[in-house]
Amino acid sequence: MTAVALTARTEGRPAVNALLSRILRWDVGVRWYVFAIGYIPALKLLVAVVHRVATGQWPRFGQDPVYLMLAAIIISTWVQAGEEIGWRGYALPRLSERFGLPMSSIVLGMIWAAWHLPLFFFPGSSTLGQSFPLYLLQVTAISVTIAWLYWRTGGSLLLVMLFHAAVNNLKDIVPSAVPAAAGVFNFSASLVGWLTLAFLWVGATFFLVQMSGTARLNSLSK
Numbered sequence: 001m002t003a004v005a006l007t008a009r010t011e012g013r014p015a016v017n018a019l020l021s022r023i024l025r026w027d028v029g030v031r032w033y034v035f036a037i038g039y040i041p042a043l044k045l046l047v048a049v050v051h052r053v054a055t056g057q058w059p060r061f062g063q064d065p066v067y068l069m070l071a072a073i074i075i076s077t078w079v080q081a082g083e084e085i086g087w088r089g090y091a092l093p094r095l096s097e098r099f100g101l102p103m104s105s106i107v108l109g110m111i112w113a114a115w116h117l118p119l120f121f122f123p124g125s126s127t128l129g130q131s132f133p134l135y136l137l138q139v140t141a142i143s144v145t146i147a148w149l150y151w152r153t154g155g156s157l158l159l160v161m162l163f164h165a166a167v168n169n170l171k172d173i174v175p176s177a178v179p180a181a182a183g184v185f186n187f188s189a190s191l192v193g194w195l196t197l198a199f200l201w202v203g204a205t206f207f208l209v210q211m212s213g214t215a216r217l218n219s220l221s222k
Helices: 002-011 013-024 030-055 066-079 081-099 101-115 117-121 132-152 157-173 191-211
Strands: none
Touching (some): 002 013, 002 081, 013 081, 013 157, 030 191, 066 081, 066 157, 081 157, 101 117, 101 132, 101 191, 117 132, 132 191
């Protein structure tokens, strides 16, 4: 992995061991596990209720059984190590040294979203043809939330990997995607998508305020 190689080159083996040890930093309190798994489904169900109140109709719900989604989280949490070692383990602490933690979480979110742009043109992808600007704004809000979680758990990569896996596997409890969409660079999106964006940023704004007194995560990069 690039983050591990760069850490080894610039800081040596002890820093690599410290970075990788955060994958197993599990003793952070039950409430953070509840948050990591429950934040996105709670937000999505709130979106469904608001959709119902606003339109008189329930939005489309996902068809995957809950037990399968939970099983997928268990498996995919470890897959997320490939991304989270780089994004939160390596990049976020170093960005925070220059920009501070709140701004770094936003900058990293934009980079993270751009990394996934090719999937909007890839046949078979769930994001094929969907609105990338909406996705960019949503992912940036999620990046803020993950940065806050990483900060509050003392640099637990395990918890942010779990959160990442929960986002990937539980977001379609109430799907935001527009069937047969073909407007990658416009703002055409479903009401569920816009409501999801709004609530994500309500949460992200709260987290940014909480992080506002935290200049950097340099202690977590060692």
